[in-house]
Amino acid sequence: MMRFNLSLLLVVMASAFYLVHTQYESRRLYTAVDRARAASHKLESEHEQLRVLKREQATSARVQKLATGKLAMRPVTPGITQYVTMVGEGPAAVAAPAQEEKP
Template identity: 40%
Template sequence: MIRVNLFLALLLMASAISLVTVRFQTRELFVASERMKAHAHELDAEWRRLQLERAELARNARIDSLARSDLHLVSVTPDRTIYLQQPAPAAQGAPQ
């Protein structure tokens, strides 16, 4: 009878230790999961901010103002335009 009681006591101790270990691992995984969710939320916010920044940088008015100020570009006017005319193609049966 003592052997059975000793075996059951050892089995109970092993069960209790495994329960504590499993709960500890569960808490660690929960904390890691929450940390990952927070990091995902931060990355999502950063992504939205970058999308807004990209849209702002690609605006036509901004590109135009940068071209005028930094590159000193000016708008095309008819008096500054050079038109080239392509010569008429030669007739097909005529000697060259």
């Protein structure tokens, strides 16, 4: 009877250690999932901020301002348009500039 009681005690102790280990692992995994959700939320927020910034950078007024300011570009007018005619035939033809018309 004493052996039976000792074997039951060992089984109960092993079961208790397994239960504690399982609870610890569950808490660890829950914490990892919570951290992953927080990181996901942060990345989504940053992605949305970058989308807004991209939209701001691509506005036509800003592009026009950069083109005229930094690149020294100017709007196209018929007075400064240069027409190009094709010399020869086929896709390998060389383009030659036409005479510029001055008003």
